[in-house]
Amino acid sequence: MNKARIFLAVVACAFMAAACSGSDFAVDTSRLTDPEKQWVEFSYAHEKNDQVKRSWEELSAEGVKSYLHRQRPRLCGDTAALMRSLKEAGYTAEEMQEYKEKTEELICSHL
Numbered sequence: 356m357n358k359a360r361i362f363l364a365v366v367a368c369a370f371m372a373a374a375c376s377g378s379d380f381a382v383d384t385s386r387l388t389d390p391e392k393q394w395v396e397f398s399y400a401h402e403k404n405d406q407v408k409r410s411w412e413e414l415s416a417e418g419v420k421s422y423l424h425r426q427r428p429r430l431c432g433d434t435a436a437l438m439r440s441l442k443e444a445g446y447t448a449e450e451m452q453e454y455k456e457k458t459e460e461l462i463c464s465h466l
Contacts, residue, residue: 380396380399381399381408381411381412382395382396382399382411382412382414382419383414383415383416383419384396384416384419385416386416386417386419386420387416387419387420387423388465390460390461390462390465391420391423391461391462391465393461394423394457394458394461394462395411395419395423397454397457397461398454398457399411401446401450401453401454403444403445403446404444423462427462427463427466430458430462430463431458431459431462431463431466434455437455437458438451438455441454
C-alpha cells in the first residue's frame with residue numbers, strides 16, 4: 356500500500372472515530388449544503404498547513420460559507436492555477452488529482 360492510501364486510511368479512521376465518539380468536526384459547517392460540508396471536511400483533512408487549519412477552525416459558520424463562496428471562482432475556474440497552488444503547497448500529483456476530482460464533484464458540479 357502506498358503512502359497516499361495509508362494516509363487516506365488514517366484520515367478515514369480518524370473521521371470514523373470522531374463520529375462514533377460524538378465529537379464535533381473542528382470546522383463549523385452548519386450553514387453549508389451536504390456537498391459543501393463534504394468538500395470542507397475533505398479539504399481540511401488534506402490541508403498540509405497547520406496555520407490554515409487553525410484559520411478554518413476559527414471561522415464562524417457564516418465565515419466558512421463566505422470563504423467557500425469567495426473560493427469558488429479559483430476552485431472551479433482556472434484548473435492550472437489551482438494545480439500550481441496545490442503543488443506549491445506540497446501536494447503530490449496523486450493528491451492534486453484527488454483534490455481536483457473532489458472539488459469538481461462536490462463544489463463545481465453544484466453551481
